[in-house]
Amino acid sequence: MTDHGDRLREAFETHENLAPDPAAVYARVRELARTHRLRRRTAQVAGGAALGAGLIAGGITLPTLLPGATPPATVAVAVPPAAAAAPSSTPSPDQLKREWDAYFAAGYGYDDALTLAKIWHLPIKNGDTGPVKAEAGQRLLDGKKLPIKPTPPGNGGVTPKEDREVSAFFAAGYNYADAVTLAKLWKTADPYHAKIEGGKKLLAGETLPIRP
Amino acid sequence: MIVTFEQFAVARLPSLLRYAVVLTGDRDLAQDIVQEVLARAQVKWRQVSGADAPEAYVRRMVLNEYLSWRRTWAVRNVHTVGERLVDLDDAHGGVPDHAQDVVDADDLWNRLATLGRKQRAVLVLRYYEQLDDDAIADLVGCSPATVRSHHSRALKTLRLTSEHQHRIHAEEKS
Numbered sequence: 001m002t003d004h005g006d007r008l009r010e011a012f013e014t015h016e017n018l019a020p021d022p023a024a025v026y027a028r029v030r031e032l033a034r035t036h037r038l039r040r041r042t043a044q045v046a047g048g049a050a051l052g053a054g055l056i057a058g059g060i061t062l063p064t065l066l067p068g069a070t071p072p073a074t075v076a077v078a079v080p081p082a083a084a085a086a087p088s089s090t091p092s093p094d095q096l097k098r099e100w101d102a103y104f105a106a107g108y109g110y111d112d113a114l115t116l117a118k119i120w121h122l123p124i125k126n127g128d129t130g131p132v133k134a135e136a137g138q139r140l141l142d143g144k145k146l147p148i149k150p151t152p153p154g155n156g157g158v159t160p161k162e163d164r165e166v167s168a169f170f171a172a173g174y175n176y177a178d179a180v181t182l183a184k185l186w187k188t189a190d191p192y193h194a195k196i197e198g199g200k201k202l203l204a205g206e207t208l209p210i211r212p
Numbered sequence: 213m214i215v216t217f218e219q220f221a222v223a224r225l226p227s228l229l230r231y232a233v234v235l236t237g238d239r240d241l242a243q244d245i246v247q248e249v250l251a252r253a254q255v256k257w258r259q260v261s262g263a264d265a266p267e268a269y270v271r272r273m274v275l276n277e278y279l280s281w282r283r284t285w286a287v288r289n290v291h292t293v294g295e296r297l298v299d300l301d302d303a304h305g306g307v308p309d310h311a312q313d314v315v316d317a318d319d320l321w322n323r324l325a326t327l328g329r330k331q332r333a334v335l336v337l338r339y340y341e342q343l344d345d346d347a348i349a350d351l352v353g354c355s356p357a358t359v360r361s362h363h364s365r366a367l368k369t370l371r372l373t374s375e376h377q378h379r380i381h382a383e384e385k386s
Contacts, residue, residue: 004370007317007320007372008339008340008372009340010320011320012234014314015234015237018233019229019232019233019242020239020242028247032251033250
């Protein structure tokens with residue numbers, strides 16, 4: 001080691017232990033991870049819409065991080081000093097469709113997503129229940145049971161078809177304010193029906209008259 | 213060995229925090245960066261753990277986060293008395309009474325704060341992580357020649373080159 005190398009190494013090593021408390025940092029990591037997961041779900045929703053809201057193929061499986069979830073899968077780890085492949089945070093949009101399909105196939109719908117969001121303490125932003133459905137769908141794909149049974153159709157709940165259309169509406173990046181605008185434009189009974197109509201068009205590959 | 217994210221974090225978090233502190237020179241920024249990186253790593257843990265070297269993968273994420281960090285960077289870089297790690301060290305009685313080399317280390321630590329992020333990263337990767345130019349180039353995203361350029365300029369800024377040369381020169385004269 002050169003002289004300046006020794007001095008730099010000493011400067012680094014004499015200050016490295018001023019690092020923050022790992023326990024406090026870890027607690028914060030757990031909180032942040034949950035936020036990231038929700039953000040990621042939203043990104044997947046948008047990504048799924050960009051692909052036409054109906055395209056599908058395999059995908060990755062995410063670890064479940066929500067309350068009550070089982071720990072993530074165990075994996076083999078080796079820790080050599082060499083650099084690994086470049087990290088990438090690109091989510092798989094296809095996974096979303098599989099999760100939604102699993103959710104709807106099990107008979108769950110919009111009202112169930114609202115109930116699940118309360119149970120899991122997940123926020124519903126702008127009425128978008130897509131991330132909750134995706135989480136539930138993932139659990140179903142993992143062979144787990146959801147904490148509630150599906151709401152029987154015909155009890156005032158939303159049908160799976162309508163639910164899928166509304167989800168497609170939000171997946172394309174539209175929100176409640178857009179639904180209000182579209183309701184005026186299309187003269188539908190209310191914004192909800194505008195969401196259904198909009199989702200129907202999006203699923204058919206059509207574009208809407210306004211941008212999200 | 214088989215580990216979950218939790219096991220990985222418990223085992224490697226202290227080391228990651230030390231690395232981040234050395235990399236950033238700022239305890240708060242180091243904490244922010246490690247928190248952000250580990251949160252993302254947890255969300256995509258299967259992908260991270262599927263890498264040949266998960267720890268190297270995460271350390272690389274820390275480096276990338278540091279090099280691309282925008283939020284509050286300018287604010288954090290305006291230190292006042294009591295905010296610098298060296299000041300905190302002083303407050304804990306960690307500095308001068310003793311060896312001159314400790315004082316020198318603190319002085320050098322302060323001067324490191326004047327470097328650009330890539331220059332500092334190159335020094336940390338070479339002298340703290342003990343990587344060669346090729347490995348550093350891969351991590352930083354530039355050529356080995358650029359690494360050497362960053363290294364040379366960093367030493368010049370830190371006045372280490374001239375001191376080193378002066379010292380050799382003086383020794384040769386004596």
